[in-house]
Amino acid sequence: MSQLDREEPSHFGAGPAQMPTNVLKQAALDLLNYQNMGLGIGEISHRSKEAVALINETKENLIKLLEIPGTHDVFFLQGGGTTGFSSIATNLNQAYIARHGKVGKAGYLVTGSWSQKAYEEAKRLRIQSEVIFDARNFSQDGKFGIIPNEKEWSNKIESLKDDLSYVYLCENETVHGIEWGPELPKCLSDVEVVADLSSDILSRKIDVSRYGVIMAGAQKNIGLAGLTLYIIKKSLLSDIEKFNKEFAGKFEDNVHVPVTPIAFEFPTAVKNNSSYNTIPIFTLHVMNLVFRNLIAKGGIEQQQIENEEKAELLYRTLDSFPEFYNIPVDKSCRSKMNVVFTIKKDGLDDLFIEGAKKLKLTGLKGHRSVGGFRASIYNALSLEAVTKLADFVEDFAKKNM
Amino acid sequence: MSQLDREEPSHFGAGPAQMPTNVLKQAALDLLNYQNMGLGIGEISHRSKEAVALINETKENLIKLLEIPGTHDVFFLQGGGTTGFSSIATNLNQAYIARHGKVGKAGYLVTGSWSQKAYEEAKRLRIQSEVIFDARNFSQDGKFGIIPNEKEWSNKIESLKDDLSYVYLCENETVHGIEWGPELPKCLSDVEVVADLSSDILSRKIDVSRYGVIMAGAQKNIGLAGLTLYIIKKSLLSDIEKFNKEFAGKFEDNVHVPVTPIAFEFPTAVKNNSSYNTIPIFTLHVMNLVFRNLIAKGGIEQQQIENEEKAELLYRTLDSFPEFYNIPVDKSCRSKMNVVFTIKKDGLDDLFIEGAKKLKLTGLKGHRSVGGFRASIYNALSLEAVTKLADFVEDFAKKNM
Numbered sequence: 001m002s003q004l005d006r007e008e009p010s011h012f013g014a015g016p017a018q019m020p021t022n023v024l025k026q027a028a029l030d031l032l033n034y035q036n037m038g039l040g041i042g043e044i045s046h047r048s049k050e051a052v053a054l055i056n057e058t059k060e061n062l063i064k065l066l067e068i069p070g071t072h073d074v075f076f077l078q079g080g081g082t083t084g085f086s087s088i089a090t091n092l093n094q095a096y097i098a099r100h101g102k103v104g105k106a107g108y109l110v111t112g113s114w115s116q117k118a119y120e121e122a123k124r125l126r127i128q129s130e131v132i133f134d135a136r137n138f139s140q141d142g143k144f145g146i147i148p149n150e151k152e153w154s155n156k157i158e159s160l161k162d163d164l165s166y167v168y169l170c171e172n173e174t175v176h177g178i179e180w181g182p183e184l185p186k187c188l189s190d191v192e193v194v195a196d197l198s199s200d201i202l203s204r205k206i207d208v209s210r211y212g213v214i215m216a217g218a219q220k221n222i223g224l225a226g227l228t229l230y231i232i233k234k235s236l237l238s239d240i241e242k243f244n245k246e247f248a249g250k251f252e253d254n255v256h257v258p259v260t261p262i263a264f265e266f267p268t269a270v271k272n273n274s275s276y277n278t279i280p281i282f283t284l285h286v287m288n289l290v291f292r293n294l295i296a297k298g299g300i301e302q303q304q305i306e307n308e309e310k311a312e313l314l315y316r317t318l319d320s321f322p323e324f325y326n327i328p329v330d331k332s333c334r335s336k337m338n339v340v341f342t343i344k345k346d347g348l349d350d351l352f353i354e355g356a357k358k359l360k361l362t363g364l365k366g367h368r369s370v371g372g373f374r375a376s377i378y379n380a381l382s383l384e385a386v387t388k389l390a391d392f393v394e395d396f397a398k399k400n401m
Numbered sequence: 402m403s404q405l406d407r408e409e410p411s412h413f414g415a416g417p418a419q420m421p422t423n424v425l426k427q428a429a430l431d432l433l434n435y436q437n438m439g440l441g442i443g444e445i446s447h448r449s450k451e452a453v454a455l456i457n458e459t460k461e462n463l464i465k466l467l468e469i470p471g472t473h474d475v476f477f478l479q480g481g482g483t484t485g486f487s488s489i490a491t492n493l494n495q496a497y498i499a500r501h502g503k504v505g506k507a508g509y510l511v512t513g514s515w516s517q518k519a520y521e522e523a524k525r526l527r528i529q530s531e532v533i534f535d536a537r538n539f540s541q542d543g544k545f546g547i548i549p550n551e552k553e554w555s556n557k558i559e560s561l562k563d564d565l566s567y568v569y570l571c572e573n574e575t576v577h578g579i580e581w582g583p584e585l586p587k588c589l590s591d592v593e594v595v596a597d598l599s600s601d602i603l604s605r606k607i608d609v610s611r612y613g614v615i616m617a618g619a620q621k622n623i624g625l626a627g628l629t630l631y632i633i634k635k636s637l638l639s640d641i642e643k644f645n646k647e648f649a650g651k652f653e654d655n656v657h658v659p660v661t662p663i664a665f666e667f668p669t670a671v672k673n674n675s676s677y678n679t680i681p682i683f684t685l686h687v688m689n690l691v692f693r694n695l696i697a698k699g700g701i702e703q704q705q706i707e708n709e710e711k712a713e714l715l716y717r718t719l720d721s722f723p724e725f726y727n728i729p730v731d732k733s734c735r736s737k738m739n740v741v742f743t744i745k746k747d748g749l750d751d752l753f754i755e756g757a758k759k760l761k762l763t764g765l766k767g768h769r770s771v772g773g774f775r776a777s778i779y780n781a782l783s784l785e786a787v788t789k790l791a792d793f794v795e796d797f798a799k800k801n802m
Contacts, residue, residue, distance in 0.1 A: 003404055006433050009440050016682060018444050021433070028429035032407050032422070038761070039410050042625040042687075043419050045764070078479040078627060079664055082678035086662030125660050219679055224443040226479060226627040226681030259526050259659065261487030263480055277483035278620055280627030280684065281417060286443075360439070363446070 004028050010385035012375040013363030014174050014338060015199065016219040020380050023223075023289040030285060042282035046275050055274055058284055061291035065300055068208045068231060075230050076274040076284060077264060081114070081198045084215040084228055085121035087264035088168070088194055092213070093127050094257065095192075095239035096165035097247055103257070104165030107132045107157070107191075111180070111333075112144045112173025113369065114196060119168070125258050132156050132167065135178075139330075144176040146330040154187035166192040166212055172200035174220070175367040177340030177374065178333050184210050192236065200337050201229075202294060203379060204304045212236055220337070221379045223287040226280050232266060241267045294379070303379055310377045310386040311336040317390040321397040328372075342372035348400055349373075355396060361389050405429050411786035413776040414764030415575050415739060416600065417620040421781050424624075424690040431686060443683035447676050456675055459685055462692035466701055469609045469632060476631050477675040477685060478665060482515070482599045485616040485629055486522035488665035489569070489595055493614070494528050495658065496593075496640035497566035498648055504658070505566030508533045508558070508592075512581070512734075513545045513574025514770065515597060520569070526659050533557050533568065536579075540731075545577040547731040555588035567593040567613055573601035575621070576768040578741030578775065579734050585611050593637065601738050602630075603695060604780060605705045613637055621738070622780045624688040627681050633667060642668045695780070704780055711778045711787040712737040718791040722798040729773075743773035749801055750774075756797060762790050 004025045011018040034041035035050065044050055059074045068074065077083070089106060096104035106129035108119035122129040133156070138148040157167065167188055172179040182204050184193060192212030201216040208214065213232050219225035244267075248257075262268060268276050294303060315334060318325045318341050326342045327334065343352060352373065356364050366372040377386055405426045412419040435442035436451065445451055460475045469475065478484070490507060497505035507530035509520035523530040534557070539549040558568065568589055573580040583605050585594060593613030602617040609615065614633045620626035645668075649658075663669060669677050695704060716735060719726045719742050727743045728735065744753060753774065757765050767773040778787055 003430065004433055007439060009444075011440055011444060013444075013446050013449075016444055016446065016679065018440065024433050024441055024443075028432045029404065031429045031432070032405055032425050038408060039412055039419065039763075040425055042425075043410075043412060043414070043417055045414050045417065046626070047769075048414075078481065078484070080479065080678045082664045083479070083662060086664065121663055124663065217679070224681065224683050225447070225679045226684055256657070261484060261662065261665075262522055262525060263483040263487065264662075277481045278417065278618070278626045280625065280681070282625050283627055283681065283684070362440075368448075 008382070008385070010361050010381070010388055011363045012361065012377065012381065012389065014220075014367065014374060014376045016225050017221075017376060017378050018380045019223065020290065020293050023286065023293050026289055027282075027286050031282065041285045044281065046278045046281055051281055052273070054281065054285060054288060055279065058288040058291065061288060061295060062229065065202060065291060065294060066206065066208055066231070071235075072208055072231050072233055073237060073270050075232070075266070075269040076279060077228050077230060077269055078226060078280060079264065080225065080228055081196055081215065081217040082117070082121075083264060084196065084217070084230075085118040086125060087260055087266070088166075088213060088215060089122040089125055089127040089129070090258045090260040091240055091266045092166045092192065092194065092236065094243035094247070095236045097257065098239040098243035103128060105130055105160065105163045107160060107164050107167040109167065109169040110134045111147050111170060112176040112178050114173055114175070115168065115170040118170065118196065126256050127258065130160070143328070144173065144178060145328045147178060147180060147333040150185040150187050154185070157187045157191065161190060164191050166194045168194045170196040172197070172335050172337050174199045174338050174376070175370055177329050177335040177338040179335035179337065180333070182206055192233070199378075200335075202300060202303065203307050203337060205300055218283065218287055220376075223290050224283045227283040227287060229287075230266070230269070232270070237267045237270055240265070306383060307336050307377070307379065310381065310383055311339065313390050314339050314375060314377065314386055314393070317393050320394075321401070324397040324401050325393070337376060337378055339375040339377060340366060340370065340372065342366075345400070351400070352396055356389070356392055359388060359392055361392060409783070409786070411762050411782070411789055412764045413762065413778065413782065413790065415621075415768065415775060415777045417626050418622075418777060418779050419781045420624065421691065421694050424687065424694050427690055428683075428687050432683065442686045445682065447679045447682055452682055453674070455682065455686060455689060456680065459689040459692065462689060462696060463630065466603060466692060466695060467607065467609055467632070472636075473609055473632050473634055474638060474671050476633070476667070476670040477680060478629050478631060478670055479627060479681060480665065481626065481629055482597055482616065482618040483518070483522075484665060485597065485618070485631075486519040487526060488661055488667070489614060489616060490523040490526055490528040490530070491659045491661040492641055492667045493567045493593065493595065493637065495644035495648070496637045498658065499640040499644035504529060506531055506561065506564045508561060508565050508568040510568065510570040511535045512548050512571060513577040513579050515574055515576070516569065516571040519571065519597065527657050528659065531561070544729070545574065545579060546729050548579060548581060548734040551586040551588050555586070558588045558592065562591060565592045567595045569595045571597040573598070573736050573738050575600045575739050575777070576771055578730050578736040578739040580736035580738065581734065583607055593634070600779075603701060603704065604708050604738060606701055619684065619688055621777075624691050625684045628684045628688060630688075631667070631670075633671070638668045638671055641666070707784060708737050708778070708780070711782065711784055712740065714791050715740050715776060715778065715787055715794070718794050721795075722802070725798040725802050726794070738777060738779055740776040740778060741767060741771065741773065743767075746801070752801070753797055757790070757793055760789060760793055762793060
C-alpha cells in the first residue's frame with residue numbers, strides 16, 4: 001500500500017472537506033480497475049449493469065443509515081446546494097399549485113448566510129416567498145449567532161399555514177457555526193419542511209418522516225464535490241406530476257410559474273433512477289464507499305457519539321478561556337460541525353494559524369465574510385485530531401494571555 | 402507502480418468513456434496527496450490558492466489547445482449537456498432581448514437525438530424556438546442518417562436571420578454516429594452559433610471565433626462525468642448582464658422571460674471564475690490532466706491525424722464487406738468518433754459481441770434506441786485498439802458471410 005498511503009491529515013477546512021483515507025485508497029484503485037472489469041469506475045456507461053447496481057446500493061445504504069421510511073424516495077443530482085436552492089423552489093411551487101389549485105408562498109427561516117442565499121434565489125426566480133424570521137433581528141449585535149425560540153415566530157407560521165408551500169431551513173450554517181437541534185420545532189408539524197443538510201447529514205440521527213425534502217451536497221460529510229443527494233416525500237412527487245399533467249399551461253396567462261430545467265425536475269430524476277442524464281459515477285462511488293465505511297464503523301449512532309465528544313471537547317476548551325477566546329454563537333445553537341471562534345486580543349490571528357500549521361493542523365481560517373477561526377469537525381475528523389487541536393487551543397491561550 | 406497498473410483496455414463505449422491510463426494513475430495518487438500537501442485534491446477548499454491555480458491552469462490549457470481567441474471566455478459548470486440545453490436557451494434568450502429590445506427566436510438544426518432533445522428542452526422552458534430542419538425529412542428511410550446540404554435550408558436562415566437569437570447544432574450525434582464537418586456552414590456566418598461539442602471536442606481543429614457558445618460535457622474526450630466546459634463570446638456575456646440591469650422585470654407583464662437558476666447564469670459563472678458555487682475540484686483536476694496529456698502528445702493537430710487514421714481504418718474495413726455490414730449514415734457525415742453499423746444477416750449480433758469480448762474488445766453494443774453496434778473511438782482509444790477491432794470486424798465477416 002506504500003504508494004497510496006499517507007499520514008492521517010488533521011484538516012479542519014469547511015469543505016470540500018477531509019475524507020476517510022481508507023475510502024480514498026479504495027476509490028483510487030477503483031479509478032483504474034473496478035471490480036476487476038479492467039476498466040475504471042469512471043469509464044463505464046451510467047446505464048451498464050455495474051452502474052445501475054452501484055446507484056441502487058448507494059440508495060439502499062443511505063436508506064439503511066438514515067432509516068428512511070417507505071414514504072420517501074432518494075435520488076442524486078449534480079449542481080450542489082446552490083442548484084438545490086433553485087430547484088426546490090420551482091418544484092415545490094408546482095407541488096403546492098397541484099394540491100391547492102392556487103399559488104402558495106414559501107417561508108424561509110433565515111439563520112445564516114446559506115438560508116439567506118436560498119431565500120434570495122427563490123425570490124430571484126419569482127417564487128412568492130417570505131422570510132419567517134431573520135435571526136439577526138434576535139441577536140444583540142445584529143449579526144447571525146442565534147436561532148430564536150419558536151415561541152417568537154410560531155404565530156407567523158400559524159397565520160400563514162394554509163398558504164405555505166413549504167418552510168425552508170438550513171440545519172447547519174457552516175459560515176456562522178449555527179446548528180438547529182436534531183428535533184424540528186413543533187410548529188412545523190403541519191407544513192412541508194425543506195431542509196438543507198449539506199453540512200451535517202449523517203452526523204446525527206434525524207426523523208426523516210418529518211421532512212418533505214432533505215437536500216445535501218456531498219462535499220462535507222459524504223464525499224467529493226459534484227453530487228447532491230435528495231430525500232423527498234413521495235406525495236410531493238405525485239403533486240409535481242399532477243401539476244405537469246393538469247396545471248402546466250393553465251396558470252401561464254395570469255400567474256408566473258417557473259419551469260424547472262429538465263435535469264432538475266424531481267419526478268424525472270426519480271423515475272429515471274437518477275440517470276435521466278449521466279450521473280457522475282465516480283463521485284457516486286466515492287459517496288457509496290463513505291456510506292459503507294460509516295455502516296462498518298457502527299452507523300450514525302456511533303458517529304453521533306464521536307461527534308458529540310469532539311464538539312464537547314473543543315467547546316469546553318474554548319470556554320475555559322473566556323477572557324481569551326470568543327464564540328459568537330449562542331450556546332443553544334452551537335454547531336457540532338463547525339466550531340467558530342475568535343481571539344479577543346488583536347494581532348494574534350496569524351500567530352495562531354502559523355502555530356497550528358507547525359502541528360499540521362490546517363484549514364482553520366474563518367470564512368472570509370466572518371473572519372477569526374473555524375474548526376470544521378465533520379465525520380472524517382477523528383477524536384485524535386480534535387484532541388490535538390484542543391491541546392493547541394489551550395497552549396496558545398496560556399502562552400498568549 | 403504495480404497497484405495502479407492495468408492492461409490497456411479496448412473499450413468502445415459511448416461514454417462515460419475510456420480514459421488515458423497515465424491520467425488515471427496520476428489522478429489516483431492525487432486523490433490522496435496533491436502536490437505533497439498531505440491532502441487529496443478532492444479535500445481542499447475550492448477557494449484555496451491551489452484550487453484557484455488549478456482552475457486557471459485548466460482554462461489556460463484549453464485556450465492553448467483550441468487556440469481560443471481573446472474575444473471568448475472559458476468557464477466550467479456542473480450538470481452535463483442536458484443542463485446546458487436549458488441554460489443555453491435561457492441565457493441566450495436574454496442576450497438577444499438586451500441587444501434587440503424584443504424577444505428572439507432560437508433555431509435548431511436537428512440531426513439526431515441530442516439536437517432533438519436540446520430543441521425540446523428550449524420549447525419546454527417556453528423559449529420561442531423553431532426547427533430549421535429535421536434531418537429525418539431528408540433521408541430515404543425517415544431516420545436520422547444525413548445532414549442536408551446547406552442549400553436545402555440556408556433560405557430559412559436567411560428569412561429568419563434578424564429574429565434568430567441563436568442557431569443550435571450538435572456537432573457529433575453519438576447515438577446515430579453523425580458528425581458535422583469541421584467547418585461551419587457559410588449561411589451561419591451572421592448568426593450566433595451555439596454548438597454542443599460534448600462528443601468531439603479536442604478531436605479536431607475548429608475555428609472558435611465562429612461560435613457564440615461551445616458547450617461540452619467531459620465524459621467522452623475530456624474526463625469524468627460531472628463537469629461541462631463552456632466557451633462563450635464575451636459580447637454575449639455583456640448582453641446578458643445588460644438584460645439583468647435594464648430589462649429584467651420590464652418584460653414580465655406581457656412576455657414570459659424565464660430566469661436561469663443562479664448556478665447556471667453564464668455571467669455569474671465567468672465573474673466568479675467558475676466558483677460561484679463549489680466546483681467539483683477532483684473532476685476538474687482530471688480534466689486538466691487530460692489537457693496536459695494531450696499537449697504533451699502534440700496537441701490537437703497530432704490527435705486529429707490519429708483520429709482520422711482510426712476512423713478511416715474502421716470505415717474502410719466495414720465498407721469492404723458491403724454485403725455483410727451496413728452503415729446507416731451518409732458518407733458525407735460519418736462520425737469520426739462513433740462508428741455506427743449493423744450486420745445485415747439476422748441472428749449474428751450476440752455472436753459478434755461475444756467474439757469481441759473474447760478479444761477484450763468491449764462496449765460495442767449500439768444505443769438502445771438504434772440497436773446494432775457502435776464503436777466509439779474517442780481520443781483515448783489507440784490506433785492499436787482500433788486495429789484489433791478492425792481485424793475482428795474483418796474476421797467476423799469472412800467467417801459468417
